[in-house]
Amino acid sequence: MKxxxxxxxVIFAQFAGTSLWFALNAVLKxxxxxxxxxxxxLGNMTSAVQFGFVVGTAIYAxxxxxxxxxxxxxxxxxxxxxxxxxxxxxWIKLDFKALLIIRFLVGFFLAGVYPVGMKIMADWYExxxxxxxGYLVGALVLGTSxxxxxxxxxxxxxxxxxxxxxxxxxxxGALMMLLLIKDGPFRKKAGKFNPxxxxxxxxxxxxxxxxxxxxxxxxxVYTFWAYVPLILQQYNQHSNFHFNTSLWSFLIIAAxxxxxxxxxxxxxxxxxxxxxxxxxxxxxxxxLLSVCFSQANPFVFITIMLIWGMSxxxxxxxxxxxISQNTNPEYRASSITIVNCIGFAITIVSLQIxxxxxxxxxxxxxxxxxxxxxVIGLINTFNRTFLVKNNV
Numbered sequence: 001m002k003x004x005x006x007x008x009x010v011i012f013a014q015f016a017g018t019s020l021w022f023a024l025n026a027v028l029k030x031x032x033x034x035x036x037x038x039x040x041x042l043g044n045m046t047s048a049v050q051f052g053f054v055v056g057t058a059i060y061a062x063x064x065x066x067x068x069x070x071x072x073x074x075x076x077x078x079x080x081x082x083x084x085x086x087x088x089x090x091w092i093k094l095d096f097k098a099l100l101i102i103r104f105l106v107g108f109f110l111a112g113v114y115p116v117g118m119k120i121m122a123d124w125y126e127x128x129x130x131x132x133x134g135y136l137v138g139a140l141v142l143g144t145s146x147x148x149x150x151x152x153x154x155x156x157x158x159x160x161x162x163x164x165x166x167x168x169x170x171x172x173g174a175l176m177m178l179l180l181i182k183d184g185p186f187r188k189k190a191g192k193f194n195p196x197x198x199x200x201x202x203x204x205x206x207x208x209x210x211x212x213x214x215x216x217x218x219x220x221v222y223t224f225w226a227y228v229p230l231i232l233q234q235y236n237q238h239s240n241f242h243f244n245t246s247l248w249s250f251l252i253i254a255a256x257x258x259x260x261x262x263x264x265x266x267x268x269x270x271x272x273x274x275x276x277x278x279x280x281x282x283x284x285x286x287x288l289l290s291v292c293f294s295q296a297n298p299f300v301f302i303t304i305m306l307i308w309g310m311s312x313x314x315x316x317x318x319x320x321x322x323i324s325q326n327t328n329p330e331y332r333a334s335s336i337t338i339v340n341c342i343g344f345a346i347t348i349v350s351l352q353i354x355x356x357x358x359x360x361x362x363x364x365x366x367x368x369x370x371x372x373x374x375v376i377g378l379i380n381t382f383n384r385t386f387l388v389k390n391n392v
Contacts, residue, residue, distance in 0.1 A: 002124055007132065009180050010121060011139040016173025017079040017113040018143030020086050020106055021049060023166040025226060026147030026246065027159035038096050043355030046226045047348045048100045052107025053114075054344045060111050061337035070183050071120045078112025079174035083167040085109070090160045114140055115340065118320070123184025130272060130321045134264015137317040138257040144225055145253035152246035201335040206326040209384045211339050213276060214319040216377025218343035220283060220370045221312045223350040227367070228252050231293070231305070234363050241298040252305045256313025263314045272318035273385040277378065279318075282311035284374035290367040315377075 024031065024045055032041050060066065066074045085105045088094070094102065117136060125132045146169075150162045202208045229249045236242050263275045286308035293301055327335045350373070358366050 003180075005180060006124060007135065009176055010117060011135055013075070013079070013173035013177040013181075014113070014117040014136055014139040015143040015146070016169045016171075017075075017082070017117070018110065018140045019146040019166045020082050020143075020170050021110060022046075022144050022225065023086060023147045023163055024049075024089070024103060025229070026151040026249075027162050028229070030159035035096050035099075040355050042226060042230070043351045044100065045103055046222070047351050048103035049107035049110070050222065050344050050347045050351070052104035053110050054107075054341050054348075055104075056108035056111030057115060057337060057340050057344070059108075060115070065112070066116045066119050071116050071123065071187070072177060072181050072183055074112050075116045075120060076174045076178045078109045078116065079170050079177075082106050082109035082113065083170040083174075086163060086167045086170070090163050115337075120181070120184065123187040125184075125186075130267045130317070131264045133317040133320055134260050134262075134267070137313070137320070138260035138264075141256035141260060141313045141316075142254050145250045145256075148229070148246045148250035148253065152244065152250060198335070198338050201327060201338075204326060204328065206384060207323065207335070209380055210273070210276075210319055210322040210326060211342075212380035213280070213315075213377040214323060214339060214343055215346055216373040216375070216380065217276075217280065217312075217315050217319060218346045219350045219373030219376070220287070221316070221373075222344075222347040223354055224308065224312050224370060225253050226351060227354065228305075228309075231290075231367070235293055235301055238294040239298065239301075243298070243302065248302065248305075252309035253313075255306050255309035259310035259314030260317050263318050267318060267321065272321045273381065276315040276318040276322065277381055277385045279311045279313075279315035280374045280377045280381070283308060283315075284371055284378065286311065287367060287371035287374065290370075291364055294364055 025042070028042060028045070032038075035041060038044075060074075082105075085102055088102055089099065117139075118133065121132050121136050147162055147166055150165050151159075202211070229245050232243050232245045232248055236245075259279065263272075263279065267275060286304055289304050293304075296304070323339055324336060350370070354366065354369055357369055361369075
């Protein structure tokens with residue numbers, strides 16, 4: 001029997017751990033002053049975390065750490081190590097290369113937080129996993145936005161307070177998990193990482209379809225999150241209205257929490273595929289409307305940004321469900337791992353493309369690049385969503 005506090009505790013621990021993900025982005029403006037001769041600071045810092053997560057996910061899977069050892073303990077240890085590396089930024093003055101390495105290591109150990117948190121949830125929920133994942137991914141979204149919330153209330157104190165606060169919150173979530181949560185009753189030893197499963201899985205039409213839908217989603221989502229503060233700053237420069245960058249970055253990114261919860265709640269009624277398609281469609285529309293941002297009035301601008309924040313995240317738990325449901329059980333661990341690795345590798349490509357293109361394309365048109373992701377996702381998922389009968 002599941003304890004009543006299970007879902008809230010796991011959700012809080014996931015939120016707390018993933019707050020480390022964009023902790024540095026929330027204080028980017030202050031931190032960048034310390035590295036005046038460094039170009040491409042935003043893209044490189046974010047890419048370092050993403051690359052660390054890609055490598056970490058592969059290592060955790062190859063050595064099947066969450067299978068050999070208690071997933072709860074793996075989650076706790078990984079969170080505490082990531083929180084420790086996050087604090088080094090405050091304790092030691094680092095050169096730019098060292099800062100990149102630290103952010104890489106934070107991302108590496110986040111591989112023991114986000115995916116392992118999903119495994120812990122799956123070990124407890126034999127039924128209703130889609131709904132549970134909606135809340136869990138929502139916690140990731142809220143954790144991603146939370147450093148901006150801290151920065152909003154830390155305007156009159158040093159940037160170090162944001163970094164320290166995120167590490168303390170992450171550690172508190174880990175300790176709650178350690179003290180209150182045990183490994184679930186449905187925990188099973190998953191298959192070992194099998195490179196041959198990559199080809200076998202992608203021969204499955206449904207798996208291939210929804211994987212490419214997920215790749216399109218990933219091309220857009222993390223780059224959008226990274227650039228939200230910059231989009232707000234650019235709008236403030238072109239208008240007579242001033243949006244508080246930290247507060248509205250938090251609200252826009254956190255809006256994805258609501259979308260994740262709603263898609264999770266309605267997935268049984270409408271199907272994960274249709275809900276994912278709807279979210280991709282809405283985020284594509286928002287990408288296209290970005291060309292009008294500089295001329296839009298404040299209400300229209302912020303409404304579009306909030307809808308974008310919801311739609312860019314709402315499809316994530318549904319794609320996770322679809323990929324899991326259409327994977328050969330024999331290769332499930334390996335297949336999901338490789339899809340995650342490819343997806344997060346795509347985020348690095350997207351970040352670097354946008355950063356490079358910003359040197360040549362005006363702010364009015366630069367965010368059209370993000371529409372490539374939803375377009376690819378929609379093209380790949382249309383047939384299986386509406387024309388091929390399936391049960392998801």
